[in-house]
Each structure stands twice: as C-alpha cells, then as structure tokens.
Amino acid sequence: MKKLFSLRYLTAWCFLLFLALFFLLSLGPFASALRELRGPDTAPVEAAYQQAMPRKTDFVTINGGFRRLLGERAVNERYRLDNGQLTYIIPELDMTRIAANTVAFAETLEQRGIPFLYVNTTFKTDEADKQLPLGVEDYSNENADRFLAVLNEKGVDTLDLRERERTEGLDHYSRFYPTDHHWTAETGFWAFTEIVDALAARDASFAVDGRITDLDSYRLDTRENIFLGSAGRRVGPWYAGMDDLTIITPAFNTHLAFQEMDQGFGRDGSFAETFLFPEMLEGSPFEVSRYDVYLGGEYGELRLDNLSREENLPVQSTEKKILLLKDSASLVVAPFLSLGYDSVRLLDLRLYGGNLMTYIEDYEPDLVLAVYNPGAYEDNNWEMFDFLP
Amino acid sequence: MLFSSTVFIFIFLPAVLIGYYLLLRGMKARNALLLAASLLFYAWGEPVYVLLMLLSIAVNYAFGRLLERRAHSRALLCAAVIFNLGLLFHFKYLNFTVDNLNALFGLHLSVPALALPIGISFFTFQAMSYVIDVYRGTAPVQRNVLSLGLYISFFPQLIAGPIVRYNSIAAQIEERRVTPEDFQAGVCRFVEGFAKKIILANNLSLAAEKAFALAGAGEISTAMAWLGSLAYTFQIYFDFSGYSDMAIGLGRMFGFRFEENFRYPYLSRSVSEFWNRWHISLGHWFRDYVYFPLGGSRVDKGKLLRNLFVVWLLTGVWHGAAWQFIVWGLGYGLIISLEKLTGFPRSCRSNILSAAYALCTFLIVNAGWVLFGAQDLPAALVQLRAMLGFGAAPDLTAAFYWQEYWPLFLAAAFFSTPLLRRLLARLRPGTALEIGRALLYMLLFVISVSYLAMGAHNPFIYFTF
Known part of the structure; x- marks a missing residue:
C-alpha cells in the first residue's frame, strides 16, 4: 500500500483524481443529458452533456489562453483583429432580395403618408482599415454599400452612420466593445444624436430639447473589466480580455414607461428604474450579457412611453410616435430616443410574429425607422427584411 | 463512442x-x-x-x-x-x-446504401x-x-x-496483472495519444480539409496544395498514432500489452522501411496471414512480384472501397517491388544518395496521402498537379493557415521524431522529475479536454476503414 502512494506514481494519481472529480461532478448533468435519448441516436445526449459539462467555462478560458499563446487569430469562428479586438466575418451576399423588400416597404409607407428612414449602423470591421488576419475577408461593408446604393437609387431615404463617422473623423474601433460585435453605449448615444439631427434636418417638428442630445446632461458610470461580449464568451477572457461598460443615465428628471408585449411585463419611473436592468451586471459574464443592462435584452415588441409632458417636467419630449424596426444595436439607442419622443415602439422582426402593416395601421406612427447593422443581411436574419406580408 | x-x-x-x-x-x-x-x-x-x-x-x-x-x-x-x-x-x-x-456493363443493379x-x-x-x-x-x-x-x-x-x-x-x-508502473505508463501513453489527436491532428485537419475542398473544386493554388498535403500527412499520423497510443495506454491500465503500431515512420529511409514503421499491426497481419502463406520473399521473382501485388492490392482495398485506395495501395506495391528487386537503397553506399532517397520517401508518402485523403481520384490528381506547380492563381489561403498553425506544424515535425523521448530519457530520476512529469501530463490533458469543451473540430478519420 505504501508503494502505491509513492511519488513515482504522481502522474497516475493526478489523472485518477481528475477523472474521479469530474465523474462525480458529471453525474447530474449526464443524467439530465440522458433524457435526450429518444431513439438509437446518442448524438443528442453527447451534445446535451457537452453543453452542461462541469466547469465548461473554465475549459473555454484555458483553451483561449492556450490558443492566444499559439498566436491563433481564428478561434471558434471569431477573428482577432490586429488591434486585439474580436469580430466575426460576413461573406459576400446577394442583396437583391432584401433591397427590393426595403424599397417596396418604403413605397408602401410613402403611399400612406408615413415617412421612412433606413439607418445603416457601423459594423465592427472598418471598411478602410479592416485589421483582419491575412487571407480573411469580411464583406459586411461592401454588402452595405451595394444595398444602400439600390435604396438611394430608388429614392429611399437613408442615413449611413459610417459616413457620419468618417465625416466627423471618429476613431472607429474605440467605439465598439473589443470582445463583442456591438457598439458601446457611448456610440449608441452618438447614433441617437445623429438620428435626431437627421430627422430634424428633414422635418423641424422632429427636433428635440437640446439637453436631451447633449452628453453633458448625463451621468456616466463606467464599470471596468465587467463585460465579456458575445465573441469573448466563445473564446474566454484569457484570449479576449474583458471590456469596460459605461452606464449613461440622464441627470435631468424623467418619467418613462416600459411595456414588454410578449410576456406582458412592464414598469415605469425614472430612466434608471425603467430602462436599466442592473441584474445584468451580476452573475457570470459567460452567462449574462452585460450589454443587456439597457432594456434587459431582445423582445419581439417593446413599447417605451415618455410621460414628461404629461407631468410637465423641465425636460420634455417631442410629441411624436416613432416605430423603430431594430436589431440588437438599438438596445443602446432606443432608450435615448425615448427621451426625445413621446412614444417609441420597438419591433424586432426576428421575434415579432404579427403582421407589420396591420401594426402600422393600428399604431399610426409619425415615422418608421429601420436601424440595422450590416450583420443583419445574413440569410439567417432575412425575416428582418420581410416587411410586407 | x-x-x-x-x-x-x-x-x-x-x-x-x-x-x-x-x-x-x-x-x-x-x-x-x-x-x-x-x-x-x-x-x-x-x-x-x-x-x-x-x-x-x-x-x-x-x-x-x-x-x-x-x-x-x-x-x-x-x-x-x-x-x-x-x-x-x-x-x-x-x-x-x-x-x-x-x-x-451498363447494368442497373441496385443495393440499399x-x-x-x-x-x-x-x-x-x-x-x-x-x-x-x-x-x-x-x-x-x-x-x-x-x-x-x-x-x-x-x-x-x-x-x-x-x-x-x-x-x-x-x-x-x-x-x-497490473503493476503501479504499468498503470502509470498506461496513463502517460493515453494522455500522449489524447493530446496528439486533439491538439495536433484535429487542428491540422482544418488546413488539410480546406485543401481537399479546394482541390475538389479545382481551385487549389500550389502553396495551398503543399500546405494541405503536409497538414494531412501530419494529421493522419497524429490521429492514427494518437488513437493507437490511447489504445495501448488504456490496454496497459487494464493489464494488456498490445504491440506497437508506429515507430516514427516519417524518418524512414525507404518506402519499405516506412511500411515497417507505419500501422505495424496491419503489416504484420498481412505478413502472417497472406504474404507468408503465399511464399513470402523466398520464391522466384515472378512469384515475389505476385505476392507483393496481392498484399498491396489488399492493403489498398482494406483502407476503403474506392479506386483511390486501390491506386494508392498498388502504387506502394510497385515502389516496394522496385526496392526489393534492385536492393536500393539498402545496398547504397553513398550517404548523400541515401539522404536524398529518404527525402524522396517522405515526398512519396506525402503524395500518397493526397491520394488517400482527397475527395476522389480526380480531386487527388488536381492537388498533385498543383503541387507540381500547375495550380490555380496564388491567393492568401495558404498564408492564413500557415499564420494560424505554424507552431503546430513545427510541433508536429518535432514530435514526428524521437528527440523529446531521448531528451527525457537523459533526465535524472527524482522528485523534480516526477512533479514535472505530473504537471506536464496534466497540463496536456487539461488543454486537450479544453478543446473538447469548446466543441472544436473533431473529425473521425476511420469511418472508411
């Protein structure tokens, strides 16, 4: 027995202890995974266990660290840019169908006297400075160029935020979370001001109180190393690092209402009480997306109402109803847009199951905005462009 | 499983x-x-x-x-x-x-797939x-x-x-019976094989599969054809020998001693030697149950050629039901027959010539793996043509895979030799060695498991065997 515990067998003992520990930790997850066994095919069990295996995120972290050490720049379908940020890539796509859908939608709205503005957001990869590994190509911006060219040719009103960024000489990459494909809250706020400026330039009645678009009227609370973005979660913090996240709240008094229509939950109060979900700052960064601290995540339909005029608050919204067709980039735009206008309704056509035109007829918006990033063109997102029945 | x-x-x-x-x-x-x-x-x-x-x-x-x-x-x-x-x-x-x-025969026979x-x-x-x-x-x-x-x-x-x-x-x-030494040796061997399979073979397979896909589409450049063929050469070695290591290690944990299946085959100085070092158990099987019963090599040259033809036809067919495997097997049969008939390179006295033939052997094996791994025979020929310089226009695909995996290519080349084993054998036994060994093997094991946890690419090369 004494011989068995000799240092000479340390490797075997370590191996056995490791197996024993993980065997015990795995019993529960494996028993749950076995419920997936509905026939002779055991692949669903393996997949379910793989998902639930103990300490999975620790292994992802270790793997990311190892691959960073090896200098790999393509890990788990995410690419490390020259500046260390992470992104995914989009292939060259045929834009004909979604461009035609968008043009037809704009024409339908025009017939009903409803203005439409298509807002093209910036994408993680900068067209002029892609920073991608050698031999890797991303066509997000090229796809957007071709798409917007069709829209402009057909007379659809567009706002290309990439152009605005270039015109203003802003540093592209610092405006995104390094570990995520989303832009930062500060960039979302900037996008909000650009949209308001564009709307006011087209129709002065869309102008809002200058304090609402002035960042100096807000409190900025930056939490350091708190956010692991969707790309970071795929490769772990040893590969990606962790991001800071800023929470922007108005310094002026607000009274807002939030109504989520799928589950039917709602709340009202100040900006922080209504639009912020601080629970998204808690828990494992692998499991909770800090980005969702604004509005709490994605919903099919969300109604944001501003009650400042009713309550005669010092800073008041403009009497407009806006329908915002959105992707996730709008989570950090819509809350500020809601400060500017009486009613903002958000529809995410990936999740919303109803008829959009019927919705518009019922809501009677003063404006329809589509705010999409070039990642939305991928074929798995095409329902976002199925505007008409 | x-x-x-x-x-x-x-x-x-x-x-x-x-x-x-x-x-x-x-x-x-x-x-x-x-x-x-x-x-x-x-x-x-x-x-x-x-x-x-x-x-x-x-x-x-x-x-x-x-x-x-x-x-x-x-x-x-x-x-x-x-x-x-x-x-x-x-x-x-x-x-x-x-x-x-x-x-x-222009028939229309059908059998269920x-x-x-x-x-x-x-x-x-x-x-x-x-x-x-x-x-x-x-x-x-x-x-x-x-x-x-x-x-x-x-x-x-x-x-x-x-x-x-x-x-x-x-x-x-x-x-x-299993001694603690046996069990420990089994664990080490299993972990070595596991790491070879997961870290080296699986990752290099990404470059190899890309090359085979490009060759299948007729769009492979010369650089990618070479990089892909080298990636597959290392992939199949570390995949197969990794599985054998795991099998030998597991067997030893339960008290069995299986014969070795690989002995650094890419260091072979001739094609005959390569097959004495590659998939040894298959070679021994054919030797004992086919080649020797046919008379082996102690027969006249005609019969020797027949015996070699039969063994290498069967070796090719054993690996898969497709013409590319038959061509691959017969190709080896032809080269080994030439080596047996001429006595080259065994009888060669020139070191330079021997070294050149060793390099030639590696290139032959490498080309053989292209035949073996390609989607089909025409795709294999496209890749081999590209390796000879008749490829598609140069692009950055090869640069990308080299940039991503050059450390693994170098590691694969290093671990295809016994250098590490020789270095480790020189270390003096003692506490530091045992602790170092445990740390190294556990690190290898944890990193390998981390790839599984990631759900990383994990192909299974033996479906056709």
Missing part, C-alpha cells in the same frame, strides 16, 4: 475503472465487465451494429470449437474466412462493386486472426465465449486498432 469525447473521458472511463479496480475481484468478473463495457462502447452510436458484432463473436466462437474437434480442417477454415470476409464485403465493398459493375459499421475492418481481421491461429495450432481454442468476445470487441482497440493477433494476446485474457 470515441476516445476523444467528453462522455468517454468523464463518464465511461471513470465508471469502467471504478468497476474494474474497486468493485470487482477475480479475472472472470473483470473480463465480464470489460466485455459489457466494450459492447456498450460500441453500441453507443452503433446500436444496431452491435448485433453484428455479437454475431461475429458467436460464429467465430463456434468455428473455433469446431476446429478444436476437427483439427486442421481446411473446409472449416475456408468457411470461417468466407463468413468474416462476407460480412466485410457486404458492409464495406458491396456498393462499390455494384457501382463498378453497373458502370462497366448501408452505413459502414465503425471499426468493422479491425474487428473482422481480429476475428479471422483467431480462427486462423486455432487452425494452425499456434493458439489454443477459446472455450469461454466471453473471453473470445472480449478479444474481438475490447474497447481500447476496437475501432482503430492496433489489430491484435490472437496468439499475441490469448494468454493475457486469462491471466494478467
């Missing part, structure tokens, strides 16, 4: 080790556990074909018992071989044969080894059907070898 799966590592293996060492005493009980575990291992993912394996066990057991009563009955041996080869033919070669008959039972080539060859050894009297008949079942289905070498000949293992099934 695959060794390179989290279910095997964290559920199956610990459960079998616990049952074997903590719950059971006595060889019969432990063998019964290993047999049950092996059948479960096979049934996991192949639930229907486990019945095929049970049939193989039962029928070969019956043939063994009949051969015991009617020793040296050639008819019985023929019947056993026909049964085993019939199974193999039905599942592996029937579709290929019918397709070619249809193409050759059958999924290939994993590892059928391995366990069928083991089963034949048993009946032939019993017929020859070089091994005793196995009267215990469970023991024979364990020999045919033992999970460590069930799906990817080594092909264990019955006479080399018969005694170990009945009586074996």
Whole structure:
C-alpha cells in the first residue's frame, strides 16, 4: 500500500483524481443529458452533456489562453483583429432580395403618408482599415454599400452612420466593445444624436430639447473589466480580455414607461428604474450579457412611453410616435430616443410574429425607422427584411 | 463512442475503472465487465451494429470449437474466412462493386446504401486472426465465449486498432496483472495519444480539409496544395498514432500489452522501411496471414512480384472501397517491388544518395496521402498537379493557415521524431522529475479536454476503414 502512494506514481494519481472529480461532478448533468435519448441516436445526449459539462467555462478560458499563446487569430469562428479586438466575418451576399423588400416597404409607407428612414449602423470591421488576419475577408461593408446604393437609387431615404463617422473623423474601433460585435453605449448615444439631427434636418417638428442630445446632461458610470461580449464568451477572457461598460443615465428628471408585449411585463419611473436592468451586471459574464443592462435584452415588441409632458417636467419630449424596426444595436439607442419622443415602439422582426402593416395601421406612427447593422443581411436574419406580408 | 469525447473521458472511463479496480475481484468478473463495457462502447452510436458484432463473436466462437474437434480442417477454415470476409464485403465493398459493375456493363443493379459499421475492418481481421491461429495450432481454442468476445470487441482497440493477433494476446485474457508502473505508463501513453489527436491532428485537419475542398473544386493554388498535403500527412499520423497510443495506454491500465503500431515512420529511409514503421499491426497481419502463406520473399521473382501485388492490392482495398485506395495501395506495391528487386537503397553506399532517397520517401508518402485523403481520384490528381506547380492563381489561403498553425506544424515535425523521448530519457530520476512529469501530463490533458469543451473540430478519420 505504501508503494502505491509513492511519488513515482504522481502522474497516475493526478489523472485518477481528475477523472474521479469530474465523474462525480458529471453525474447530474449526464443524467439530465440522458433524457435526450429518444431513439438509437446518442448524438443528442453527447451534445446535451457537452453543453452542461462541469466547469465548461473554465475549459473555454484555458483553451483561449492556450490558443492566444499559439498566436491563433481564428478561434471558434471569431477573428482577432490586429488591434486585439474580436469580430466575426460576413461573406459576400446577394442583396437583391432584401433591397427590393426595403424599397417596396418604403413605397408602401410613402403611399400612406408615413415617412421612412433606413439607418445603416457601423459594423465592427472598418471598411478602410479592416485589421483582419491575412487571407480573411469580411464583406459586411461592401454588402452595405451595394444595398444602400439600390435604396438611394430608388429614392429611399437613408442615413449611413459610417459616413457620419468618417465625416466627423471618429476613431472607429474605440467605439465598439473589443470582445463583442456591438457598439458601446457611448456610440449608441452618438447614433441617437445623429438620428435626431437627421430627422430634424428633414422635418423641424422632429427636433428635440437640446439637453436631451447633449452628453453633458448625463451621468456616466463606467464599470471596468465587467463585460465579456458575445465573441469573448466563445473564446474566454484569457484570449479576449474583458471590456469596460459605461452606464449613461440622464441627470435631468424623467418619467418613462416600459411595456414588454410578449410576456406582458412592464414598469415605469425614472430612466434608471425603467430602462436599466442592473441584474445584468451580476452573475457570470459567460452567462449574462452585460450589454443587456439597457432594456434587459431582445423582445419581439417593446413599447417605451415618455410621460414628461404629461407631468410637465423641465425636460420634455417631442410629441411624436416613432416605430423603430431594430436589431440588437438599438438596445443602446432606443432608450435615448425615448427621451426625445413621446412614444417609441420597438419591433424586432426576428421575434415579432404579427403582421407589420396591420401594426402600422393600428399604431399610426409619425415615422418608421429601420436601424440595422450590416450583420443583419445574413440569410439567417432575412425575416428582418420581410416587411410586407 | 470515441476516445476523444467528453462522455468517454468523464463518464465511461471513470465508471469502467471504478468497476474494474474497486468493485470487482477475480479475472472472470473483470473480463465480464470489460466485455459489457466494450459492447456498450460500441453500441453507443452503433446500436444496431452491435448485433453484428455479437454475431461475429458467436460464429467465430463456434468455428473455433469446431476446429478444436476437427483439427486442421481446411473446409472449416475456408468457411470461417468466407463468413468474416462476407460480412466485410457486404458492409464495406458491396456498393462499390455494384457501382463498378453497373458502370462497366451498363447494368442497373441496385443495393440499399448501408452505413459502414465503425471499426468493422479491425474487428473482422481480429476475428479471422483467431480462427486462423486455432487452425494452425499456434493458439489454443477459446472455450469461454466471453473471453473470445472480449478479444474481438475490447474497447481500447476496437475501432482503430492496433489489430491484435490472437496468439499475441490469448494468454493475457486469462491471466494478467497490473503493476503501479504499468498503470502509470498506461496513463502517460493515453494522455500522449489524447493530446496528439486533439491538439495536433484535429487542428491540422482544418488546413488539410480546406485543401481537399479546394482541390475538389479545382481551385487549389500550389502553396495551398503543399500546405494541405503536409497538414494531412501530419494529421493522419497524429490521429492514427494518437488513437493507437490511447489504445495501448488504456490496454496497459487494464493489464494488456498490445504491440506497437508506429515507430516514427516519417524518418524512414525507404518506402519499405516506412511500411515497417507505419500501422505495424496491419503489416504484420498481412505478413502472417497472406504474404507468408503465399511464399513470402523466398520464391522466384515472378512469384515475389505476385505476392507483393496481392498484399498491396489488399492493403489498398482494406483502407476503403474506392479506386483511390486501390491506386494508392498498388502504387506502394510497385515502389516496394522496385526496392526489393534492385536492393536500393539498402545496398547504397553513398550517404548523400541515401539522404536524398529518404527525402524522396517522405515526398512519396506525402503524395500518397493526397491520394488517400482527397475527395476522389480526380480531386487527388488536381492537388498533385498543383503541387507540381500547375495550380490555380496564388491567393492568401495558404498564408492564413500557415499564420494560424505554424507552431503546430513545427510541433508536429518535432514530435514526428524521437528527440523529446531521448531528451527525457537523459533526465535524472527524482522528485523534480516526477512533479514535472505530473504537471506536464496534466497540463496536456487539461488543454486537450479544453478543446473538447469548446466543441472544436473533431473529425473521425476511420469511418472508411
């Protein structure tokens, strides 16, 4: 027995202890995974266990660290840019169908006297400075160029935020979370001001109180190393690092209402009480997306109402109803847009199951905005462009 | 089930080790556990074909018992071989044969498309080894059907070898003991194989598969053709030898000693030497059960050429039911025949010429793997043409894969040699060495598991075997 515990067998003992520990930790997850066994095919069990295996995120972290050490720049379908940020890539796509859908939608709205503005957001990869590994190509911006060219040719009103960024000489990459494909809250706020400026330039009645678009009227609370973005979660913090996240709240008094229509939950109060979900700052960064601290995540339909005029608050919204067709980039735009206008309704056509035109007829918006990033063109997102029945 | 799966590592293996060492005493009980575990291992993912394996066990057991009563009955041996080869033919070669008959004679014969039972080539060859050894009297008949079942289905070498000949293992099934040294050596060997498979082979397969896909589409550049072929050369070595290491290591954890299957094959100085170092258990099987019975090399040149042709045709066919494998096997047969007839390079006195031929050997093997791994014969020819400089216009694909995986290419080249083993052998035994070894092996193991947790690319190269 004494011989068995000799240092000479340390490797075997370590191996056995490791197996024993993980065997015990795995019993529960494996028993749950076995419920997936509905026939002779055991692949669903393996997949379910793989998902639930103990300490999975620790292994992802270790793997990311190892691959960073090896200098790999393509890990788990995410690419490390020259500046260390992470992104995914989009292939060259045929834009004909979604461009035609968008043009037809704009024409339908025009017939009903409803203005439409298509807002093209910036994408993680900068067209002029892609920073991608050698031999890797991303066509997000090229796809957007071709798409917007069709829209402009057909007379659809567009706002290309990439152009605005270039015109203003802003540093592209610092405006995104390094570990995520989303832009930062500060960039979302900037996008909000650009949209308001564009709307006011087209129709002065869309102008809002200058304090609402002035960042100096807000409190900025930056939490350091708190956010692991969707790309970071795929490769772990040893590969990606962790991001800071800023929470922007108005310094002026607000009274807002939030109504989520799928589950039917709602709340009202100040900006922080209504639009912020601080629970998204808690828990494992692998499991909770800090980005969702604004509005709490994605919903099919969300109604944001501003009650400042009713309550005669010092800073008041403009009497407009806006329908915002959105992707996730709008989570950090819509809350500020809601400060500017009486009613903002958000529809995410990936999740919303109803008829959009019927919705518009019922809501009677003063404006329809589509705010999409070039990642939305991928074929798995095409329902976002199925505007008409 | 695959060794390179989290279910095997964290559920199956610990459960079998616990049952074997903590719950059971006595060889019969432990063998019964290993047999049950092996059948479960096979049934996991192949639930229907486990019945095929049970049939193989039962029928070969019956043939063994009949051969015991009617020793040296050639008819019985023929019947056993026909049964085993019939199974193999039905599942592996029937579709290929019918397709070619249809193409050759303009027929419209149809057969149902059958999924290939994993590892059928391995366990069928083991089963034949048993009946032939019993017929020859070089091994005793196995009267215990469970023991024979364990020999045919033992999970460590069930799906990817080594092909264990019955006479080399018969005694170990009945009586074996595991020392702590054995167990530790088994663990180390298993971890080495696991890391070779997961870290090297799986990652290099990404470059190889990209190259094969580009060749299939006729769009491969010269640089990518070379990079892809080298990636596959290393992938198949570390995949296959990694599986063999895992099998040998697992076997040792349970007291079995399997023969080595690889001995640094890419250091070979001739093609004949390469095949003495690559998939040794298959080479030995063909040597013992085909080549020697045909007369081996102690015959006139005509018969020698015939014997070599038969063995290499069968070697090619064993690897897969497609023309590319037949061309690949016959190509090796041709080169080895030339080496045997000319005595080159064995008789060569020039070091420079020998070194040049060693390089040539590597290039031949490398080109052979292109034939082996390509989507089909035309795609293989596209890639080989590209390697000769007639590829598509240069692009950055090769640059990307080199940039991503150059450390792994270098590591693969290094671990294709015995340099590390020699370096480690020079270290003085002691506390520091043992702690260092434990840390190194656990680090390798954890990193390898981390790839599984990531759900990283984990191809299985043996589906066609």
